[in-house]
Amino acid sequence: xxxxxxxxxxxxxxxxxxxxxxxxxxxxxxxxxxxxxxxxxxxxxxxxxxxxxxxxxxxxxxxxxxxxxxxxxxxxxxxxxxxxxxxxxxxxxxxxxxxxxxxxxxxxxxxxxxxxxxxxxxxxxxxxxxxxxxxxxxxxxxxxxxxxxxx
Amino acid sequence: xxxxxxxxxxxxxxxxxxxxxxxxxxxxxxxxxxxxxxxxxxxxxxxxxxxxxxxxxxxxxxxxxxxxxxxxxxxxxxxxxxxxxxxxxxxxxxxxxxxxxxxxxxxxxxxxxxxxxxxxxxxxxxxxxxxxxxxxxxxxxxxxxxxxxxx
DNA sequence: GCTTGACCTCAAGTTTAGTTGAGCTTGTAG
DNA sequence: CTACAAGCTCAACTAAACTTGAGGTCAAGC
Numbered sequence: 001x002x003x004x005x006x007x008x009x010x011x012x013x014x015x016x017x018x019x020x021x022x023x024x025x026x027x028x029x030x031x032x033x034x035x036x037x038x039x040x041x042x043x044x045x046x047x048x049x050x051x052x053x054x055x056x057x058x059x060x061x062x063x064x065x066x067x068x069x070x071x072x073x074x075x076x077x078x079x080x081x082x083x084x085x086x087x088x089x090x091x092x093x094x095x096x097x098x099x100x101x102x103x104x105x106x107x108x109x110x111x112x113x114x115x116x117x118x119x120x121x122x123x124x125x126x127x128x129x130x131x132x133x134x135x136x137x138x139x140x141x142x143x144x145x146x147x148x149x150x151x
Numbered sequence: 152x153x154x155x156x157x158x159x160x161x162x163x164x165x166x167x168x169x170x171x172x173x174x175x176x177x178x179x180x181x182x183x184x185x186x187x188x189x190x191x192x193x194x195x196x197x198x199x200x201x202x203x204x205x206x207x208x209x210x211x212x213x214x215x216x217x218x219x220x221x222x223x224x225x226x227x228x229x230x231x232x233x234x235x236x237x238x239x240x241x242x243x244x245x246x247x248x249x250x251x252x253x254x255x256x257x258x259x260x261x262x263x264x265x266x267x268x269x270x271x272x273x274x275x276x277x278x279x280x281x282x283x284x285x286x287x288x289x290x291x292x293x294x295x296x297x298x299x300x301x302x
Numbered sequence: 303g304c305t306t307g308a309c310c311t312c313a314a315g316t317t318t319a320g321t322t323g324a325g326c327t328t329g330t331a332g
Numbered sequence: 333c334t335a336c337a338a339g340c341t342c343a344a345c346t347a348a349a350c351t352t353g354a355g356g357t358c359a360a361g362c
Contacts, residue, residue, distance in 0.1 A: 010308060020309085021351055029349090039358050041309055061255045062213040065349070090258060097259040101252055104212045107241060108248040161338065171339085172321055180319090190328050192339055216319070303362105310357065321346075328339065 006043040009034075016052040023052075030069050031055060047080045054086075061100065063093070157194040160185075167203040174203075181220050182206060198231045205237075212251065214244070 013020045026032045027042075032051050034042040051072070058068050071089050075081045164171045177183045178193075183202050185193040202223070209219050222240050226232045 008308080019351075022349085024310095025350060037358090039309085040311095041358075057254055057258055059349090060213070061251060061258060062211075090260070094259055097255050100212060101255050101259070103208060104248050104252050104255070107208055107212060108245055108252070109241070159338080170321075173319085175340090176320060188328090190339085191341095192328070210319090306359100306361090308358080308360105311355090313353090315352070316350085318348090319346100322344085324341100324343090326340080328337100330335100330337090332333100332335090 006045060007048070009042050009044070012044050012048055012052070016049055016056075018052060018056070026052070026055065026065075029065055031065065031072060045080070050081075050086075054089075058093075061097070063096070157196060158199070160193050160195070163195050163199055163203070167200055167207075169203060169207070177203070177206065177216075180216055182216065182223060196231070201232075201237070205240075209244075212248070214247070 007015070009020050009023050012023055016023075023032065027034060032044070032048050034044050034048075037043055055065070055068055058071075059065070063071075071092055074089055074092065075085050158166070160171050160174050163174055167174075174183065178185060183195070183199050185195045185199075188194055206216070206219055209222075210216070222243055225240055225243065226236050
Protein backbone atom coordinates (compact mmCIF):
# COMPACT_ATOMS: atom_id res chain seq x y z
CA UNK A 1 0.00 0.00 0.00
CA UNK A 2 0.94 3.59 -0.36
CA UNK A 3 3.20 4.52 2.54
CA UNK A 4 0.78 6.93 4.25
CA UNK A 5 3.20 9.77 4.21
CA UNK A 6 3.92 11.45 7.43
CA UNK A 7 3.39 15.14 7.61
CA UNK A 8 5.81 17.95 8.35
CA UNK A 9 4.79 20.83 10.61
CA UNK A 10 4.36 23.02 7.61
CA UNK A 11 2.00 20.57 6.01
CA UNK A 12 -0.03 20.14 9.15
CA UNK A 13 -0.15 23.90 9.53
CA UNK A 14 -1.43 24.34 6.03
CA UNK A 15 -3.94 21.56 6.17
CA UNK A 16 -5.27 22.38 9.59
CA UNK A 17 -5.16 26.11 9.23
CA UNK A 18 -3.21 26.77 12.40
CA UNK A 19 0.21 28.39 12.56
CA UNK A 20 3.37 26.37 12.92
CA UNK A 21 4.07 28.17 16.17
CA UNK A 22 0.70 27.07 17.47
CA UNK A 23 1.50 23.47 16.63
CA UNK A 24 4.76 23.71 18.52
CA UNK A 25 2.79 25.19 21.35
CA UNK A 26 0.19 22.44 21.36
CA UNK A 27 2.93 19.89 21.39
CA UNK A 28 4.61 21.56 24.33
CA UNK A 29 1.27 21.43 26.09
CA UNK A 30 0.89 17.77 25.34
CA UNK A 31 -2.06 18.12 23.01
CA UNK A 32 -0.37 16.56 20.02
CA UNK A 33 2.67 14.39 19.52
CA UNK A 34 5.30 13.96 16.88
CA UNK A 35 8.41 11.98 16.35
CA UNK A 36 11.62 13.33 14.94
CA UNK A 37 13.65 12.63 11.84
CA UNK A 38 17.37 12.00 12.09
CA UNK A 39 17.72 15.72 11.49
CA UNK A 40 15.49 16.58 14.48
CA UNK A 41 12.53 17.69 12.44
CA UNK A 42 9.01 16.87 13.51
CA UNK A 43 6.90 14.36 11.64
CA UNK A 44 3.24 13.87 12.37
CA UNK A 45 0.94 11.01 11.68
CA UNK A 46 -2.28 11.89 9.95
CA UNK A 47 -4.53 11.70 12.95
CA UNK A 48 -2.96 14.85 14.25
CA UNK A 49 -5.29 16.63 11.86
CA UNK A 50 -8.29 15.34 13.76
CA UNK A 51 -6.80 16.33 17.03
CA UNK A 52 -6.14 19.81 15.81
CA UNK A 53 -9.64 20.07 14.37
CA UNK A 54 -11.07 19.12 17.73
CA UNK A 55 -8.82 21.52 19.54
CA UNK A 56 -10.10 24.33 17.36
CA UNK A 57 -13.74 23.47 17.75
CA UNK A 58 -13.47 22.90 21.46
CA UNK A 59 -11.67 26.17 21.87
CA UNK A 60 -14.23 28.00 19.90
CA UNK A 61 -16.85 26.90 22.34
CA UNK A 62 -14.73 28.03 25.21
CA UNK A 63 -12.90 24.98 26.46
CA UNK A 64 -9.38 25.75 27.61
CA UNK A 65 -6.33 23.98 26.29
CA UNK A 66 -5.73 22.57 29.73
CA UNK A 67 -9.17 20.98 29.73
CA UNK A 68 -8.72 19.72 26.22
CA UNK A 69 -5.41 18.19 27.21
CA UNK A 70 -7.06 16.54 30.17
CA UNK A 71 -9.77 15.16 27.95
CA UNK A 72 -7.25 13.93 25.41
CA UNK A 73 -5.62 11.85 28.08
CA UNK A 74 -8.50 9.47 27.69
CA UNK A 75 -7.35 8.78 24.17
CA UNK A 76 -5.05 5.83 23.51
CA UNK A 77 -1.38 6.68 23.58
CA UNK A 78 0.04 4.55 20.88
CA UNK A 79 -2.88 3.76 18.65
CA UNK A 80 -4.85 5.91 16.28
CA UNK A 81 -8.04 6.79 18.14
CA UNK A 82 -11.18 5.20 16.83
CA UNK A 83 -14.59 6.74 16.51
CA UNK A 84 -15.45 5.24 19.89
CA UNK A 85 -12.49 6.93 21.47
CA UNK A 86 -13.58 10.29 20.18
CA UNK A 87 -17.11 9.68 21.19
CA UNK A 88 -16.10 8.86 24.71
CA UNK A 89 -14.27 12.11 24.87
CA UNK A 90 -17.28 14.04 23.77
CA UNK A 91 -19.50 12.51 26.40
CA UNK A 92 -17.04 13.64 29.02
CA UNK A 93 -17.76 17.18 27.91
CA UNK A 94 -21.46 16.67 27.68
CA UNK A 95 -22.59 18.33 30.90
CA UNK A 96 -20.42 21.32 30.39
CA UNK A 97 -21.62 21.69 26.87
CA UNK A 98 -25.24 21.26 27.81
CA UNK A 99 -24.92 24.02 30.33
CA UNK A 100 -23.25 26.33 27.89
CA UNK A 101 -25.78 25.60 25.21
CA UNK A 102 -28.56 26.48 27.60
CA UNK A 103 -26.89 29.73 28.59
CA UNK A 104 -26.31 30.62 25.03
CA UNK A 105 -29.88 30.01 24.09
CA UNK A 106 -30.97 32.31 26.85
CA UNK A 107 -28.72 35.01 25.60
CA UNK A 108 -29.90 34.45 22.08
CA UNK A 109 -33.56 34.42 22.97
CA UNK A 110 -33.62 37.90 24.30
CA UNK A 111 -32.28 37.25 27.75
CA UNK A 112 -35.89 37.18 28.67
CA UNK A 113 -35.72 34.80 31.54
CA UNK A 114 -33.73 36.99 33.77
CA UNK A 115 -32.16 40.06 32.46
CA UNK A 116 -34.90 41.26 30.24
CA UNK A 117 -37.55 40.51 32.78
CA UNK A 118 -38.63 42.63 35.69
CA UNK A 119 -36.51 40.88 38.25
CA UNK A 120 -34.35 43.56 39.68
CA UNK A 121 -33.20 41.27 42.34
CA UNK A 122 -30.34 39.47 40.83
CA UNK A 123 -30.18 37.14 43.78
CA UNK A 124 -32.98 34.85 42.85
CA UNK A 125 -32.48 34.99 39.15
CA UNK A 126 -32.09 31.47 37.80
CA UNK A 127 -29.48 32.50 35.35
CA UNK A 128 -27.36 34.22 37.91
CA UNK A 129 -27.66 31.41 40.31
CA UNK A 130 -26.16 29.07 37.83
CA UNK A 131 -23.32 31.45 37.42
CA UNK A 132 -22.85 31.70 41.12
CA UNK A 133 -22.46 28.02 41.38
CA UNK A 134 -19.77 28.26 38.80
CA UNK A 135 -18.20 31.26 40.43
CA UNK A 136 -17.83 29.51 43.72
CA UNK A 137 -15.76 26.77 42.22
CA UNK A 138 -13.53 29.06 40.27
CA UNK A 139 -10.28 30.22 41.74
CA UNK A 140 -7.56 31.57 39.52
CA UNK A 141 -7.83 33.63 36.43
CA UNK A 142 -9.92 31.41 34.26
CA UNK A 143 -10.83 32.83 30.97
CA UNK A 144 -14.01 31.16 30.07
CA UNK A 145 -14.52 29.33 33.03
CA UNK A 146 -15.63 25.79 33.07
CA UNK A 147 -16.28 23.89 36.20
CA UNK A 148 -13.39 21.66 37.09
CA UNK A 149 -14.41 18.55 35.20
CA UNK A 150 -14.46 16.73 38.50
CA UNK A 151 -11.00 17.64 39.63
CA UNK B 152 -41.72 56.64 46.74
CA UNK B 153 -38.60 55.25 48.26
CA UNK B 154 -35.65 57.13 46.81
CA UNK B 155 -34.18 54.22 44.82
CA UNK B 156 -30.86 54.36 46.52
CA UNK B 157 -27.82 54.44 44.40
CA UNK B 158 -25.30 51.73 44.88
CA UNK B 159 -21.67 51.90 45.93
CA UNK B 160 -19.07 49.73 44.22
CA UNK B 161 -19.02 47.45 47.18
CA UNK B 162 -22.74 46.93 46.99
CA UNK B 163 -22.68 46.28 43.28
CA UNK B 164 -19.81 43.88 43.78
CA UNK B 165 -21.70 41.98 46.41
CA UNK B 166 -24.98 41.89 44.57
CA UNK B 167 -23.51 41.03 41.20
CA UNK B 168 -20.88 38.66 42.43
CA UNK B 169 -17.98 40.31 40.65
CA UNK B 170 -14.98 41.87 42.34
CA UNK B 171 -14.69 45.59 42.89
CA UNK B 172 -11.58 45.58 40.78
CA UNK B 173 -13.50 44.01 37.95
CA UNK B 174 -16.11 46.76 38.17
CA UNK B 175 -13.42 49.38 37.95
CA UNK B 176 -12.08 47.52 35.00
CA UNK B 177 -15.44 47.32 33.24
CA UNK B 178 -15.88 51.00 33.77
CA UNK B 179 -12.49 51.75 32.31
CA UNK B 180 -13.53 49.69 29.30
CA UNK B 181 -16.77 51.60 28.94
CA UNK B 182 -19.04 48.71 29.82
CA UNK B 183 -20.64 50.37 32.79
CA UNK B 184 -20.92 53.94 34.00
CA UNK B 185 -21.07 55.67 37.34
CA UNK B 186 -21.18 59.18 38.63
CA UNK B 187 -19.17 60.44 41.52
CA UNK B 188 -20.03 61.81 44.93
CA UNK B 189 -18.48 65.05 46.11
CA UNK B 190 -15.80 62.87 47.68
CA UNK B 191 -15.01 61.16 44.33
CA UNK B 192 -16.62 57.87 45.14
CA UNK B 193 -18.55 55.96 42.53
CA UNK B 194 -22.29 55.64 42.67
CA UNK B 195 -24.18 53.34 40.36
CA UNK B 196 -27.78 53.29 39.33
CA UNK B 197 -29.53 50.01 39.70
CA UNK B 198 -29.49 49.02 36.08
CA UNK B 199 -25.78 48.43 36.34
CA UNK B 200 -26.74 45.10 37.86
CA UNK B 201 -28.36 44.06 34.64
CA UNK B 202 -25.43 45.16 32.63
CA UNK B 203 -23.07 43.20 34.80
CA UNK B 204 -25.29 40.15 34.64
CA UNK B 205 -25.25 40.33 30.87
CA UNK B 206 -21.54 40.84 30.79
CA UNK B 207 -21.06 37.68 32.81
CA UNK B 208 -23.38 35.56 30.73
CA UNK B 209 -22.02 36.85 27.47
CA UNK B 210 -18.51 36.21 28.62
CA UNK B 211 -19.34 32.73 29.68
CA UNK B 212 -20.42 31.94 26.18
CA UNK B 213 -17.24 33.37 24.77
CA UNK B 214 -18.01 36.92 23.78
CA UNK B 215 -15.14 39.28 24.46
CA UNK B 216 -15.48 42.43 26.52
CA UNK B 217 -14.73 44.44 23.43
CA UNK B 218 -17.66 42.88 21.61
CA UNK B 219 -19.90 43.34 24.59
CA UNK B 220 -18.90 46.97 24.77
CA UNK B 221 -19.66 47.36 21.10
CA UNK B 222 -23.05 45.80 21.58
CA UNK B 223 -23.76 47.97 24.59
CA UNK B 224 -23.29 51.01 22.44
CA UNK B 225 -26.70 50.29 21.03
CA UNK B 226 -28.17 50.93 24.45
CA UNK B 227 -29.48 54.40 25.30
CA UNK B 228 -26.92 56.63 26.95
CA UNK B 229 -28.95 58.53 29.47
CA UNK B 230 -31.99 56.40 30.00
CA UNK B 231 -32.46 53.13 31.76
CA UNK B 232 -32.67 50.54 29.02
CA UNK B 233 -36.01 48.92 28.49
CA UNK B 234 -36.75 45.33 27.72
CA UNK B 235 -36.86 46.29 24.06
CA UNK B 236 -33.40 47.74 24.28
CA UNK B 237 -32.02 44.55 25.73
CA UNK B 238 -33.85 42.48 23.24
CA UNK B 239 -32.41 44.43 20.38
CA UNK B 240 -29.00 43.77 21.73
CA UNK B 241 -29.61 40.07 21.89
CA UNK B 242 -30.72 39.91 18.31
CA UNK B 243 -27.51 41.57 17.29
CA UNK B 244 -25.72 38.57 18.73
CA UNK B 245 -28.11 36.07 17.27
CA UNK B 246 -26.07 34.86 14.33
CA UNK B 247 -22.95 34.48 16.33
CA UNK B 248 -24.80 32.63 19.02
CA UNK B 249 -26.60 30.41 16.55
CA UNK B 250 -23.32 29.42 15.07
CA UNK B 251 -21.76 28.73 18.42
CA UNK B 252 -24.74 26.73 19.54
CA UNK B 253 -24.50 24.60 16.45
CA UNK B 254 -20.80 23.99 16.96
CA UNK B 255 -21.33 23.11 20.53
CA UNK B 256 -24.05 20.63 19.70
CA UNK B 257 -21.71 18.94 17.29
CA UNK B 258 -19.05 18.65 19.90
CA UNK B 259 -21.58 17.35 22.37
CA UNK B 260 -23.09 14.86 19.99
CA UNK B 261 -19.95 12.95 19.52
CA UNK B 262 -18.28 15.06 16.90
CA UNK B 263 -19.73 12.55 14.56
CA UNK B 264 -20.27 14.75 11.58
CA UNK B 265 -16.69 15.45 10.88
CA UNK B 266 -14.12 14.48 13.32
CA UNK B 267 -15.49 11.16 14.31
CA UNK B 268 -16.24 10.22 10.77
CA UNK B 269 -13.93 8.81 8.19
CA UNK B 270 -13.14 12.08 6.49
CA UNK B 271 -9.47 12.43 6.83
CA UNK B 272 -9.51 15.34 4.51
CA UNK B 273 -10.12 18.28 6.69
CA UNK B 274 -10.66 20.49 3.67
CA UNK B 275 -14.15 19.42 2.84
CA UNK B 276 -15.28 18.85 6.37
CA UNK B 277 -18.45 20.83 7.01
CA UNK B 278 -17.38 21.68 10.51
CA UNK B 279 -14.08 23.07 9.49
CA UNK B 280 -15.59 24.96 6.66
CA UNK B 281 -17.92 26.72 9.00
CA UNK B 282 -14.98 27.79 11.02
CA UNK B 283 -13.33 29.10 7.96
CA UNK B 284 -16.34 31.15 7.10
CA UNK B 285 -16.29 32.67 10.52
CA UNK B 286 -12.64 33.43 10.17
CA UNK B 287 -13.29 35.28 7.01
CA UNK B 288 -15.98 37.40 8.57
CA UNK B 289 -14.09 38.22 11.69
CA UNK B 290 -12.22 41.44 11.65
CA UNK B 291 -11.21 42.74 15.02
CA UNK B 292 -9.03 40.99 17.48
CA UNK B 293 -11.14 38.02 18.31
CA UNK B 294 -9.90 36.22 21.27
CA UNK B 295 -10.22 32.78 19.91
CA UNK B 296 -7.96 33.41 17.09
CA UNK B 297 -8.79 31.50 14.00
CA UNK B 298 -6.35 30.62 11.22
CA UNK B 299 -4.56 33.41 9.49
CA UNK B 300 -7.56 34.96 7.83
CA UNK B 301 -5.87 34.32 4.50
CA UNK B 302 -3.12 36.71 3.53
C1' DG C 303 28.41 22.89 -3.61
C1' DC C 304 25.79 26.54 -2.55
C1' DT C 305 21.69 28.97 -1.83
C1' DT C 306 17.03 29.26 -0.23
C1' DG C 307 13.26 28.00 2.30
C1' DA C 308 11.53 25.14 5.82
C1' DC C 309 12.89 23.68 10.59
C1' DC C 310 14.84 23.93 15.18
C1' DT C 311 15.22 26.09 20.13
C1' DC C 312 14.62 29.42 23.43
C1' DA C 313 13.51 33.86 25.14
C1' DA C 314 10.75 37.69 25.02
C1' DG C 315 6.60 40.14 23.55
C1' DT C 316 1.29 40.60 22.98
C1' DT C 317 -3.61 40.58 24.15
C1' DT C 318 -7.50 39.80 27.17
C1' DA C 319 -9.29 40.02 31.51
C1' DG C 320 -8.54 40.84 35.48
C1' DT C 321 -6.02 40.95 40.53
C1' DT C 322 -2.79 42.78 43.92
C1' DG C 323 -0.55 46.26 46.43
C1' DA C 324 1.05 50.78 47.87
C1' DG C 325 -0.13 55.09 49.38
C1' DC C 326 -3.72 58.24 50.19
C1' DT C 327 -8.80 59.90 50.99
C1' DT C 328 -13.81 59.29 52.64
C1' DG C 329 -17.42 58.53 55.49
C1' DT C 330 -19.78 56.36 59.07
C1' DA C 331 -20.27 54.19 63.78
C1' DG C 332 -19.19 54.67 68.31
C1' DC D 333 -14.00 63.53 66.81
C1' DT D 334 -11.61 59.77 65.85
C1' DA D 335 -10.93 55.03 64.17
C1' DC D 336 -11.24 52.07 60.59
C1' DA D 337 -13.63 49.93 56.84
C1' DA D 338 -14.47 51.13 52.27
C1' DG D 339 -13.02 53.99 48.33
C1' DC D 340 -9.69 56.10 45.11
C1' DT D 341 -5.61 55.96 41.64
C1' DC D 342 -1.96 54.01 39.40
C1' DA D 343 1.42 50.73 38.48
C1' DA D 344 2.73 46.16 38.40
C1' DC D 345 1.70 41.34 38.28
C1' DT D 346 -0.80 36.91 36.50
C1' DA D 347 -2.58 33.47 33.29
C1' DA D 348 -3.80 31.71 28.85
C1' DA D 349 -2.72 31.20 24.28
C1' DC D 350 -0.04 32.37 21.11
C1' DT D 351 3.41 35.19 18.02
C1' DT D 352 7.84 37.19 16.98
C1' DG D 353 12.67 37.25 16.70
C1' DA D 354 17.41 35.84 17.06
C1' DG D 355 20.65 32.64 15.93
C1' DG D 356 21.55 28.29 14.00
C1' DT D 357 20.50 23.59 11.17
C1' DC D 358 18.59 20.73 7.26
C1' DA D 359 17.60 19.50 2.62
C1' DA D 360 16.19 20.06 -2.17
C1' DG D 361 16.95 22.52 -6.55
C1' DC D 362 20.05 24.49 -9.78
